[in-house]
Amino acid sequence: MYSGSAKERGRLSWTPGAAFAALLFGLLGAFAPHEAAAMPQAAAAFCSVYPEAKACASGAAPCAMCHTTPPQRNAYGTSLAARIAPGQPRPLAVDVFLSGLRDALKLTEQDDADGDGFSNISEIFAGTFPGEAASFPVSLTCKPGEARQASQQRWNVCAYDPIYAFKKVSLDVCGRSATRAELSTFQGLASNRKRWEPALSAQLDRCLSTHYWLGKEGAVWNIANAKIRPSHTVKAGQNPGPVPLADYEDDFNLFTWANIGDHDVREELLAQYYVKRVSDDPVKLAIMTEAEVKAVSRRASQNVPQERRVGLITTRWNGAINTMFTAVPRTTAAQAYRAFLGYDIAKMQGISSVPHEPIDFDAKGVQAPQCAACHATLDPLTYPFTRYNGIGRYNYEAGRLQNFVRSDGKRVTEAPENGILLGHKVKDLMEWGQVAANSDPFAQKVVGDYWKVLIGRDPETHAQDQAEYTKLWQGLKSPDAYNYRVEKMLHGLILTQAYGRP
Amino acid sequence: MIRHPLIVLAALFALALPAAAAAAGPSEVPRNSLDPRVKLKDGDRYLRDLSAQLEIPREEICKELLQYDCFRDAFRIVLGGVDAADLGVNEPLEQEALTAPIALDRVALRVCVTRVERDLADPKHAVLLRGAGPKGTSPSPAWVKRTVQGLYDRILARDATPAETAQLMGFYQKVSASASPADTKVKDWVTLGCFAVASSVENVFY
Numbered sequence: 001m002y003s004g005s006a007k008e009r010g011r012l013s014w015t016p017g018a019a020f021a022a023l024l025f026g027l028l029g030a031f032a033p034h035e036a037a038a039m040p041q042a043a044a045a046f047c048s049v050y051p052e053a054k055a056c057a058s059g060a061a062p063c064a065m066c067h068t069t070p071p072q073r074n075a076y077g078t079s080l081a082a083r084i085a086p087g088q089p090r091p092l093a094v095d096v097f098l099s100g101l102r103d104a105l106k107l108t109e110q111d112d113a114d115g116d117g118f119s120n121i122s123e124i125f126a127g128t129f130p131g132e133a134a135s136f137p138v139s140l141t142c143k144p145g146e147a148r149q150a151s152q153q154r155w156n157v158c159a160y161d162p163i164y165a166f167k168k169v170s171l172d173v174c175g176r177s178a179t180r181a182e183l184s185t186f187q188g189l190a191s192n193r194k195r196w197e198p199a200l201s202a203q204l205d206r207c208l209s210t211h212y213w214l215g216k217e218g219a220v221w222n223i224a225n226a227k228i229r230p231s232h233t234v235k236a237g238q239n240p241g242p243v244p245l246a247d248y249e250d251d252f253n254l255f256t257w258a259n260i261g262d263h264d265v266r267e268e269l270l271a272q273y274y275v276k277r278v279s280d281d282p283v284k285l286a287i288m289t290e291a292e293v294k295a296v297s298r299r300a301s302q303n304v305p306q307e308r309r310v311g312l313i314t315t316r317w318n319g320a321i322n323t324m325f326t327a328v329p330r331t332t333a334a335q336a337y338r339a340f341l342g343y344d345i346a347k348m349q350g351i352s353s354v355p356h357e358p359i360d361f362d363a364k365g366v367q368a369p370q371c372a373a374c375h376a377t378l379d380p381l382t383y384p385f386t387r388y389n390g391i392g393r394y395n396y397e398a399g400r401l402q403n404f405v406r407s408d409g410k411r412v413t414e415a416p417e418n419g420i421l422l423g424h425k426v427k428d429l430m431e432w433g434q435v436a437a438n439s440d441p442f443a444q445k446v447v448g449d450y451w452k453v454l455i456g457r458d459p460e461t462h463a464q465d466q467a468e469y470t471k472l473w474q475g476l477k478s479p480d481a482y483n484y485r486v487e488k489m490l491h492g493l494i495l496t497q498a499y500g501r502p
Numbered sequence: 503m504i505r506h507p508l509i510v511l512a513a514l515f516a517l518a519l520p521a522a523a524a525a526a527g528p529s530e531v532p533r534n535s536l537d538p539r540v541k542l543k544d545g546d547r548y549l550r551d552l553s554a555q556l557e558i559p560r561e562e563i564c565k566e567l568l569q570y571d572c573f574r575d576a577f578r579i580v581l582g583g584v585d586a587a588d589l590g591v592n593e594p595l596e597q598e599a600l601t602a603p604i605a606l607d608r609v610a611l612r613v614c615v616t617r618v619e620r621d622l623a624d625p626k627h628a629v630l631l632r633g634a635g636p637k638g639t640s641p642s643p644a645w646v647k648r649t650v651q652g653l654y655d656r657i658l659a660r661d662a663t664p665a666e667t668a669q670l671m672g673f674y675q676k677v678s679a680s681a682s683p684a685d686t687k688v689k690d691w692v693t694l695g696c697f698a699v700a701s702s703v704e705n706v707f708y
Contacts, residue, residue, distance in 0.1 A: 140536045157535045171543060171708050177551045180659040212550075222584055225592035232587040248587075456541045502535055 045098050049105050054127030054466060063348050064129055070348055076113040076120060076131030080104045127466065140464050155502040162196040163187060165500035169204050172454050173219070173490075175212025178203075201491055208487055214260060214283040216252075223449050224255040227312065227339035229321060236300040245391060246316040247300040253277050254312060257285050264484045265446055265476070266437035269340060272309040274302055303395035304388065310433040313340075313385075316394045323390030327404035327412050328362045330375075332390075333382035340436055341422075342445035345374050350441075354380045354420050361415035362408040383419035384429040440473070447473040450490060455498050468496040540707045542598055545573035545581030545609065552610075552700060555656045556617045557629050564612045572612065577605040607701055614696035618689055629656075631692045640684050646674050649692060657699045670695050 047056035066077030085100035109121035120130035126137035142158035150158035170178040189195040237247030258267035322332035343350025358375035459469035475481035564572035621628035654662035
């Protein structure tokens with residue numbers, strides 16, 4: 001098993017291409033980063049040597065395999081770099097580097113680069129990081145004698161403990177401790193899985209309808225905080241701030257709607273409607289009619305026409321706080337990439353460079369080598385956002401970029417509406433939303449958000465979590481399992497060992 | 503406000519803890535978790551629980567300076583909450599704040615003081631301090647034991663173990679040896695007994 005803080009590492013481990021900058025910058029790039037950036041085969045080359053490694057589940061190794069903060073190398077990266085084509089002048093040619101990398105990987109397999117007592121190769125296959133001493137394989141399996149002893153203790157730390165899970169569900173989802181009467185009833189069922197499992201599930205269902213879970217500033221609402229990033233100062237609508245620009249409650253309501261009941265969580269990125277909170281206690285949400293949408297006061301109105309709406313990424317709030325006055329709203333795209341797909345470009349996550357990018361239509365200097373490493377990914381995924389106005393009009397406007405010629409130069413109008421997301425060409429933001437919502441990273445992010453709330457850590461932190469986590473996010477996508485229903489997925493989550501073993 | 507003798511007694515009680523814990527014996531020491539990931543019951547849930555357990559309305563249970571809600575207005579972030587719209591704190595702190603134990607102790611003591619004050623003001627509907635006998639007299643050991651059981655039953659939803667019962671009963675002996683009037687001793691003991699259970703690891707983490 002794996003221990004250590006691995007939030008970023010975990011994200012990267014699922015990022016095709018995220019590792020490029022790592023192996024590039026690190027193994028060659030410390031000397032000539034721009035030349036390294038032209039060699040995206042490095043991460044894949046690592047995985048061609050170790051296709052069974054956990055870090056290669058998506059085909060490319062994560063940055064953290066060899067780096068601390070790229071281009072800085074960790075102990076493993078440093079060890080590798082020294083063994084790649086020794087004696088050859090740096091920077092290395094691509095083919096020399098790739099053949100040298102293969103040899104260097106093999107040569108260092110039995111070394112223990114980070115000195116944590118485990119060989120590099122054992123860490124690679126255990127899913128831990130050979131260059132980080134705090135990350136090493138540990139066992140979560142009890143020996144037979146321990147298991148027997150543990151089963152007689154108040155907390156059975158060697159197995160799923162239904163009473164422990166019952167207490168946790170009450171606190172995590174109902175927001176209160178189970179009463180003695182509830183516990184007493186449940187304890188009577190705890191010896192028979194056929195009896196306790198439905199009772200646990202029923203408790204979860206009861207809790208899922210509580211104000212604690214669904215209400216304003218409740219658990220689901222708070223999961224959306226980092227995605228919506230509310231700021232009372234610029235809030236419009238009810239309880240407005242001093243500079244009312246937009247009402248983030250529309251966003252929270254839509255998010256909550258997509259995450260509850262029998263609703264499809266992809267509506268976060270697909271909905272072409274808005275949701276109103278009819279009452280907060282008890283919580284009652286409803287889709288607004290278009291007449292209701294049009295009737296909202298001008299100060300908080302949603303102006304994007306229905307056929308151009310793309311869930312939470314085209315709301316007035318999103319435009320107000322992310323796009324603001326920018327022609328090519330990279331902040332908006334980067335926030336969507338981070339919030340809904342789990343990739344934080346500022347941390348070199350989700351890097352998947354597009355050839356011949358960035359073009360720099362708005363003359364921001366992003367072709368500089370130190371910028372291009374990220375902007376070759378960021379800019380193509382930003383173009384579909386360029387037709388949506390931020391502060392002021394908050395609407396869709398096909399010829400929007402004409403308004404920016406004076407500030408961003410003539411070429412800004414050449415920025416296309418189509419773009420590239422996760423390696424897929426998308427013709428506009430609606431397709432962007434479709435590709436994102438149906439992607440693996442979206443399902444991973446949805447499950448990961450709830451995993452963190454209920455289990456208390458990121459799913460990637462523990463290698464033995466991987467099987468359970470993977471089963472959950474794949475189940476979220478599967479029509480035969482959870483079919484994008486969050487509440488169904490939560491019924492699976494509370495039955496995991498990660499949740500129910502004390 | 504919290505009175506000085508109460509603080510002295512709290513310190514006394516804290517000193518008594520290790521000995522009592524040791525008395526629990528190795529058979530009660532559970533095996534360590536292979537995957538420890540204990541979570542803090544944040545201030546919202548902590549007060550929600552105490553509100554139900556001690557029968558004090560949530561809006562009245564804990565007021566700093568008698569006017570600010572202990573969680574929402576005073577210790578929100580410190581006690582694991584978030585405040586996205588006003589403070590930009592979108593998620594609970596990754597690690598509990600250094601001041602969290604101080605805030606939590608303060609909240610627990612405030613709640614217990616409130617409960618006992620209410621019990622004294624309205625004995626017919628008392629929750630913790632009830633049936634202690636005629637004013638000015640010392641309560642019986644049976645009453646002390648019953649009160650200990652009541653604290654564990656209400657706050658932790660379980661029976662007190664013999665060791666836990668002995669611990670709090672022993673603490674009563676110490677309190678009763680003080681020179682305070684009998685009624686004060688009982689009041690202080692119930693308040694601090696409540697505080698001890700309400701601020702226990704078991705009640706704060708899960």
